[in-house]
Amino acid sequence: MVVAGSVGSGCTTLACNLAASLSALHPQSAELLLDFGTPVGTAATYMGIAPRVAFAEAVRNLERCDKTYLDTAIAQNTRGLGVLPLFAAARDLRGLNLSEVFQMLAIILSIYHLVVADIGGAVFSEVGQYLLQTADEIVVVCDQSVAGILEGKKIAANLREKIGTRLQAGVAVNHYEPALGVDAAHVGEALGLPLLGQGIIPERRLPLIQAMNGGALAVDALPKDAYSRAVQQCAGLLAGRIWPDSNPEGTRGAAGWLRRWRTMA
Template sequence: MNMRMDPLHVKTPPSQGQESGLLRVVLATQSSAHAFWLASALGDAAQVVPAPLDAAQLQPLLVASGLGAVVVDFSAPSTEAAAMVVAEVRRQWPGVALLGAGSPADPASMLAALRSGVVEFVDWQASAAEAGSTLKRQLLARPALAAVNESDDSHFILPLLGARVGMGVTTLATHLAVMLQQMQAHDAQQANHPKAQRKFGLHQPSQSHEHHAALLDLGLPARDGLLYLGVSGSFSFADAVHNLRRLDATLLDSVLDQHASGATTLAWPADLSKLREVSPASATSVMQTLKPLFKAQVVDLGGLGQVDFVVPVLREASRAWVVCDQSMGGIVSTAQMLKELESKGVDRSMLKLVINRFNAQAGLPAKELALRLGLELMHVVPDRATALLNAASCGQLLSETMRGDLFVTSIRNMSRGLLGSPLKDEVASSGVLSQWAKRLRRGA
């Protein structure tokens, strides 16, 4: 029998819990008595949020911030329903810490919990201290991970959004990931060998074998980023979802492809039918797992019109860049995408505008375009289509062939800004852009 269980009746109100920084333990159960008992066992260590034994109704609780663990009650007569919930949560949210609960007096429920693959088992007949200790072992690891995932700005996820195919998002993403890798490798070498006064240059070999930056090539057309970087991508993003618990530095070295700069790549599988195996929650779980391993994850979401997939990714990031050009189709599509994101609860203030392929002699001025879209203007990237095409035809990035090009300068400034040491402010009033615009007006 379903019942209504309000978290207010179990612990402090959700707003209070969030303000005090408490982790949440979601308890999927049909027993209010078990919810009260677990809240007593945890005390002030976490907030217990009871929920029905239904994976669909659990979803809003699992994607919200502050989740510590999920406990599923296998007590009879709900043993079978509990097993189904665990299976669905493991499939949709593979990174969630799942615990089972039941009584050794009911061996069938305990066996079902263990067979489902839960990491711990809570005994309803144990003392509150024992149950609290069992759960706290799982919760203790969470703040350590959160220290990297939430507080450490030096490890970041940067989604690049493009409302339609052809906005140049992949070109930006590939150049940005490689530049971030090279800059951080160079900075690491300078820190380790301060007397080695080697000038930073993109033609130098990689100066560090450490993983610094990753390109998550999740836009459309699929796997274009791999083509630009000249890597095969045999280990796909779907493979990462299936091997989430094995994603560590050793696996990265052995199976993930790297560009010559050292930037790591992870893309959609070549067989796009496998995309059905990747849920939004599982995608964000991969990013969470990779976050301690990379200082920067550049996520190419250009042309990916599935807002339901994009929104959870945005929740994992503190910021995102919306890439738009001056074309009428691009502007209209971007405005529509922004409305859809807002309808899903995305705060527009976290979205910054990057105007790509900007031509000062055509289309809307940069500031006016930003005003119409209602976004803060972050960067303006000049139109260098011919130079980019020439470099790609040689199987190289433009930063590898013309490191003084205005496009490359833009990418370099973006990267320095992301790393916390901007070289120049490159919005529409910037010196580089102003000089470039004046040259265009003079017909230079």
């Protein structure tokens, strides 16, 4: 799961590129990106696809939500990576039953081999807390600003309080600029969490916008760019930790790859 404490940290962009990089390692697997960050729906835009259904709508049609329905309803990019935004309009969240929300998440995990959840700044919501509690791996996205680090510290403290010794989290310092004089190790130390690999995702605004304007992700359009290489390294580390036997068919459903969710009573 990918979380961030401040708007503008690049959490959704990183989640999209990370999901695509993980997907590329096992292209025959069924993969899904949950676009639950803020603003909702940007993941699909970055990937150049138009969503056909949102999570809130799927919850309201829970009895229909089997593999056939989800395969048909969820839009995919050319790589086969599906994207499911939280809602089409904010009013769609009104009246949703939280237990049915959790049931929907369990259904998703029974169908998809790989699920990457972009929670962004919604980490303290009920759904965000549920996902945090049950995540295999959590990537905390932070920049080098004082505000970003302070928000990251709040998230890290919440993770330690709620998850305790089961916590598996790593910090990715996004938009990294050496000239700012705040190195990744300092950010990780401030948050009290280890870095994810080197912990550095370099500032590459121009190539990211170029890729986005072409309806593609940086890791697909510009695989040799420094940003893409950093994301690919993170994906390799996560894959090695979570799926060490490299056998997607052997870890289907509730024992899935990047993250697993348990149905909570």
